[in-house]
Amino acid sequence: xxxxxxxxxxxxxxxxxxxxxxxxxxxxxxxxxxxxxxxxxxxxxxxxxxxxxxxxxxxxxxxxxxxxxxxxxxxxxxxxxxxxxxxxxxxxxxxxxxxxxxxxxxxxxxxxxxxxxxxxxxxxxxxxxxxxxxxxxxxxxxxxxxxxxxxxxxxxxxxxxxxxxxxxxxxxxxxxxxxxxxxxxxxxxxxxx
Amino acid sequence: xxxxxxxxxxxxxxxxxxxxxxxxxxxxxxxxxxxxxxxxxxxxxxxxxxxxxxxxxxxxxxxxxxxxxxxxxxxxxxxxxxxxxxxxxxxxxxxxxxxxxxxxxxxxxxxxxxxxxxxxxxxxxxxxxxxxxxxxxxxxxxxxxxxxxxxxxxxxxxxxxxxxxxxxxxxxxxxxxxxxxxxxxxxxxxxxxxxxxxxxxxxxxxxxxxxxxxxxxxxxxxxxxxxxxxxxxxx
Numbered sequence: 001x002x003x004x005x006x007x008x009x010x011x012x013x014x015x016x017x018x019x020x021x022x023x024x025x026x027x028x029x030x031x032x033x034x035x036x037x038x039x040x041x042x043x044x045x046x047x048x049x050x051x052x053x054x055x056x057x058x059x060x061x062x063x064x065x066x067x068x069x070x071x072x073x074x075x076x077x078x079x080x081x082x083x084x085x086x087x088x089x090x091x092x093x094x095x096x097x098x099x100x101x102x103x104x105x106x107x108x109x110x111x112x113x114x115x116x117x118x119x120x121x122x123x124x125x126x127x128x129x130x131x132x133x134x135x136x137x138x139x140x141x142x143x144x145x146x147x148x149x150x151x152x153x154x155x156x157x158x159x160x161x162x163x164x165x166x167x168x169x170x171x172x173x174x175x176x177x178x179x180x181x182x183x184x185x186x187x188x189x190x191x192x193x
Numbered sequence: 194x195x196x197x198x199x200x201x202x203x204x205x206x207x208x209x210x211x212x213x214x215x216x217x218x219x220x221x222x223x224x225x226x227x228x229x230x231x232x233x234x235x236x237x238x239x240x241x242x243x244x245x246x247x248x249x250x251x252x253x254x255x256x257x258x259x260x261x262x263x264x265x266x267x268x269x270x271x272x273x274x275x276x277x278x279x280x281x282x283x284x285x286x287x288x289x290x291x292x293x294x295x296x297x298x299x300x301x302x303x304x305x306x307x308x309x310x311x312x313x314x315x316x317x318x319x320x321x322x323x324x325x326x327x328x329x330x331x332x333x334x335x336x337x338x339x340x341x342x343x344x345x346x347x348x349x350x351x352x353x354x355x356x357x358x359x360x361x362x363x364x365x366x367x368x369x370x371x372x373x374x375x376x377x378x379x380x381x382x383x384x385x386x387x388x389x390x391x392x393x394x395x396x397x398x399x400x401x402x403x404x405x406x407x408x409x410x411x412x413x414x415x416x417x418x419x420x421x422x423x424x425x426x427x428x
Contacts, residue, residue, distance in 0.1 A: 008396075008398045009398055009399040010396050010397065010398055010399070011333075011397045011398065011399055013393055015330075016389060016392055016393055016397055017389050019330060019333065019334055019337070020337065020385050020388050020389045020392060021382070021385045021389075022334065023334045023337035023338050023341065024337070024341055024345075024381045024382070024384060024385040024388075025381065026334070026338045027337070027338045027341040027342045027345050027381070028345050028377055028378065028381045030338065030342050030345075030346075031342060031345040031346045031348075031349050031377065032349075032373075032377065034346055034349070034350075035349060035353070035373055037366055037369065037370060038366065040366065048370060048373065048374065051370070051374055055374070055378060059378075067330070067334070070331070071331065071334040071335060071337075071338055072338070074319065074331050074334070074335050075334075075335045075338040075339060075342075078310070078312060078315030078316070078318075078319065078335060079197070079198065079306065079307035079310060079312060079315060080312065080335070080338055080339045080342060081197070081342070082338065082342060087257060087258050087300075088257075088303075088307050089300070089303025089304060089306055089307045090214070090217045090218075090221065090299075090302075090303045090306065091258075091296070091299040091300035091301075091302065091303030091304070092300070092303070094221040094224075094225065094296075094299055095296040095299060095300060096264060096265065096268060096292060096293060096296050097264055151268070154225070154292060154296075155268050155289055155292045155293070155296075156228070156268075156272075156288035156289045156291065156292040157268050157271070157272055157289050157292075158272060161268070161271045161272050161289075164271070165267060165268070165271045176366060176367050176370060177370060179367060180367060180370050180371045180374055181374075183371060184371070184374060184375060184378065190375065190378050190379055190382060
């Protein structure tokens with residue numbers, strides 16, 4: 001029998017804290033995928049996943065917000081049921097709605113970068129209102145542009161059908177989520193951050 | 194949710210997770226490149242063989258993706274509608290219908306992976322495939338997500354039940370979203386704080402002991418399939 005010895009290399013405290021928060025927000029985004037609300041603009045329902053993307057960018061910043069959403073995709077790909085409708089596996093990442101999923105890390109990075117004005121993340125996010133709104137608008141544009149592109153490329157839909165069916169009917173709900181996200185950050189409603 | 198890891202002794206259960214991931218990539222790439230009736234017939238046969246080898250029922254696997262199905266059916270329907278003259282063009286609906294069918298097949302293959310691979314092995318596969326610290330960060334993080342998802346889902350379900358019991362469903366959608374978001378985030382950060390402390394106390398390492406993964410002879414045909422599918426697509 002052979003014995004194996006190897007040096008244990010510890011993860012630094014700062015990285016541990018950020019990694020734990022990133023993983024928890026990824027898990028929360030997965031939990032949000034189970035929560036459905038009626039869509040004000042169409043008979044389909046909406047989930048809160050995108051709010052998870054907004055909050056990971058706003059609360060973790062561009063670097064760890066991006067890591068959080070990458071963890072979300074990786075966890076879903078290997079079978080943790082975090083995608084819409086408790087789906088999991090590699091299939092949703094190459095299916096017709098894959099564009100939306102792949103956009104999440106990019107959107108979180110963009111939201112964090114605009115809200116914090118760079119890649120440095122301060123302990124407190126004290127950006128003015130216009131900056132928060134610009135960040136969330138940019139994030140929403142990225143999510144829906146890539147989502148619609150995915151519907152066109154992977155779903156063989158025409159651009160018009162992808163934009164009308166996959167984007168416009170969901171934008172009113174996204175506006176509501178964005179106001180919720182701004183409200184949470186501005187009113188300092190989180191007791192545990 | 195009907196498809197999750199189930200311990201078993203089928204051939205697919207015993208394969209190396211990296212071989213299974215490679216096969217999924219190969220199948221997805223080939224399916225994207227050959228979304229033709231002929232290509233999809235071949236892919237249907239392949240998916241059928243994989244489901245049979247893993248003893249997975251296709252209906253149970255599809256039930257997991259029930260929420261995605263309206264999107265798949267809706268695409269061809271929207272595309273087929275013509276405005277002038279008002280009617281439905283089958284010709285226009287065929288390409289999105291083929292794409293939708295391809296997605297169903299890819300979801301079935303993915304369901305087999307989920308059903309036959311424990312998360313611990315997938316995590317080891319990530320850490321051994323993605324090199325260096327990024328791979329280790331990804332592996333550790335995926336483990337954390339897997340661990341906390343059920344807890345946060347329960348937290349949110351409790352919040353919604355409590356809110357519904359106090360006529361919360363009568364409130365505006367924005368207010369209801371806000372309650373779930375604030376409650377969920379607070380619970381997530383409370384859990385993160387306690388977990389961070391616990392993880393630091395236990396000295397989280399970059400190189401923890403993972404299950405040993407080793408390619409065996411039975412993985413060879415699966416890797417050959419993945420390479421073959423990629424080659425067919427490139428050529």
